[in-house]
Amino acid sequence: MATAHPNLFSFPNSDALAQQLRVYVLRAQNTALNRHHSFRLAVSGGSLPANLAKALLAPSNGTPEDTPQFDKWHIFFADERAVPLDDEESNYRLLKDELIAKIPAELGTPVIHPIDEKHVHDDDPQELADLYQEDLMREFAAKDSVKLPVFDLILLGCGPDGHTCSLFPGHELLREKDAWVAAESNSPKPPPKRITLTLPVVTHAVNIAFVATGAGKKEILKQIFDLDEGSSLPSALVNQGAGERVSWFTDHPAIDGVSFPRRGSL
């Protein structure tokens, strides 16, 4: 378990948040490209793709540091719903509509790793999870010894119940130690059938960022950051497992009443 604390950032509005999220994501990109010439990240659904698009589609200041090199990006899904890729509930579709379709041609095209659409109507989403894990293995497990993939960045949301990815409070999936990708058949948040990265994969990433905005998040953020009773919530487990590798991008209403120390810039 990590001992250092996560970083909590808070901004007055979504423009200020997006500006700092851009700096953070592009730093992660540049470090990854220096190390292994590709940038491997996972993204969630919910409000995350819109915030990410706001950050990344803003004009660059022209320096290499401030330029997304999308043709070097491999984008996976931190969680995905078992629905066709063009379904309104699909996180793939959401990311495509919010971000991918709007990337100017000169910035390149990322490689996207969607779920296998042939299995979205299976009764049990386990095959979907297994196939997605195989996709991850092709990308990450070049050596037989790789126990867990090391994403350069995982971008997460936090639900009002403290869930993240499709890891829900009190669920047995939180104890998963071996699988990289797990199936969820009965998600409390619709739609019920999903796949999700597991907690060990999330906490193994080089950088992990949550984006949580709006007054609807303040009760759960108080539990996660200030109160012992919140310590077993999935989002709190990410904080405990990855410590200072975790950064929270919030706005002021989301952390109203939270005592945990916050900063206004990276």
Ligand SMILES: O=C(O)[C@H](O)[C@@H](O)[C@H](O)[C@H](O)COP(=O)(O)O
């Ligand atoms: O597919 C999903 O349902 C999401 O990945 C989910 O984990 C989301 O990130 C949270 O529910 C927070 O959603 P908001 O950012 O919309 O609050």
